[in-house]
Amino acid sequence: MTWLENSWYVAAWDSEVDRAPFARTICGVPVVMYRKLDGNVVAMRDACPHRLLPLSMGIKEDDSLRCRYHGLRVGPDGAAEEMPLKTAAVKKAVCVETFAVAEKHRFIWLWVGDKAKADPALIPDLWPCSAEGWVFDGGYSPIACDYRLLIDNLMDLTHETYVHNGSIGQPELMEAEIETEVDGDHVRVSRWMPGVDAPPFWRGALKKPGPVDRWQICHFLLPSVVMIDVGVAPVGAGATIEDHDQGVRGFVIDFMTPESETTTHYFWGMARNFAADDPGFTAGFRKQQNVVFNEDIVVLEAQQRSIAANPDLKLRAYQIDEGGVRVRRIIDRARERQMEPA
Ligand code: FES
Numbered sequence: 001m002t003w004l005e006n007s008w009y010v011a012a013w014d015s016e017v018d019r020a021p022f023a024r025t026i027c028g029v030p031v032v033m034y035r036k037l038d039g040n041v042v043a044m045r046d047a048c049p050h051r052l053l054p055l056s057m058g059i060k061e062d063d064s065l066r067c068r069y070h071g072l073r074v075g076p077d078g079a080a081e082e083m084p085l086k087t088a089a090v091k092k093a094v095c096v097e098t099f100a101v102a103e104k105h106r107f108i109w110l111w112v113g114d115k116a117k118a119d120p121a122l123i124p125d126l127w128p129c130s131a132e133g134w135v136f137d138g139g140y141s142p143i144a145c146d147y148r149l150l151i152d153n154l155m156d157l158t159h160e161t162y163v164h165n166g167s168i169g170q171p172e173l174m175e176a177e178i179e180t181e182v183d184g185d186h187v188r189v190s191r192w193m194p195g196v197d198a199p200p201f202w203r204g205a206l207k208k209p210g211p212v213d214r215w216q217i218c219h220f221l222l223p224s225v226v227m228i229d230v231g232v233a234p235v236g237a238g239a240t241i242e243d244h245d246q247g248v249r250g251f252v253i254d255f256m257t258p259e260s261e262t263t264t265h266y267f268w269g270m271a272r273n274f275a276a277d278d279p280g281f282t283a284g285f286r287k288q289q290n291v292v293f294n295e296d297i298v299v300l301e302a303q304q305r306s307i308a309a310n311p312d313l314k315l316r317a318y319q320i321d322e323g324g325v326r327v328r329r330i331i332d333r334a335r336e337r338q339m340e341p342a
């Protein structure tokens with residue numbers, strides 16, 4: 001496998017899971033999720049312990065799930081509550097694996113790995129998604145590519161010029177210096193574009209004419225998060241690469257959960273500190289972001305097919321790929337650390 005275990009992964013948006021069984025394969029494991037009557041989420045292996053029919057096809061009965069094949073009933077703790085033959089004694093040993101789950105930053109997180117190590121304090125800090133004065137919303141896209149190709153894409157925004165030609169691309173992106181820094185398991189790729197003409201989206205958000213300082217700072221966090229700090233401030237407002245709350249600012253939030261080695265659940269969104277009381281803006285932006293990310297998906301799925309069709313060729317890294325290369329090294333190192341005997 002290519003991903004890090006003993007980590008929290010986003011399994012769903014909070015609004016995707018209700019009382020009905022919801023199936024999704026997370027890091028190679030089929031999982032069924034549902035909410036109990038008290039609203040808490042249950043996650044268990046999506047396979048009946050009897051003949052492995054997906055439990056997500058089952059029937060909800062209060063907080064329990066009855067298999068749709070022969071009627072085995074399991075509780076939210078995964079243990080059998082009723083055998084297919086109702087007169088048969090309930091066998092304690094019959095149970096389904098359950099997973100640790102947590103809800104934070106509008107997402108349902110699932111712990112992949114040793115359940116005893118699951119600690120909600122280890123959930124990646126997506127602070128703009130929950131900060132006072134910020135709004136956060138987004139969407140979900142399944143993508144037929146290795147999750148790491150998507151991380152490469154997000155850690156190198158020079159692709160915007162060609163892939164997002166008509167939306168967010170601007171020539172200055174190819175000219176601005178890129179700085180890549182690594183601090184422990186955190187990679188930061190920054191681009192500072194002083195005195196540029198704001199592209200239409202940012203011009204509209206800022207609501208002021210004149211040249212702007214524009215920034216794009218990509219942050220990678222384990223196991224699979226990219227948060228991109230983006231925005232513009234009027235020239236002379238005092239914005240710097242370290243401190244830039246003077247204009248309009250947003251964070252593009254990206255969480256890549258592997259489904260398999262070549263397919264990914266992409267959870268994306270935008271947290272912003274402007275137009276915070278405008279739900280119309282939120283809805284419009286979500287649509288726009290979906291259009292932009294669909295442009296990436298076309299490229300990424302074609303890239304994945306090409307990788308499969310050319311097994312004798314290797315990916316090469318140029319200067320622009322430094323962020324992605326560093327991220328892969330960090331993931332590999334973290335995986336090696338986990339494999340070392342304690
Ligand atoms: S397969 Fe589920 S009860 Fe038989």
Ligand SMILES: [Fe+2]
Pocket residue numbers: 153159160163164292293296
């Ligand atoms: Fe893109």
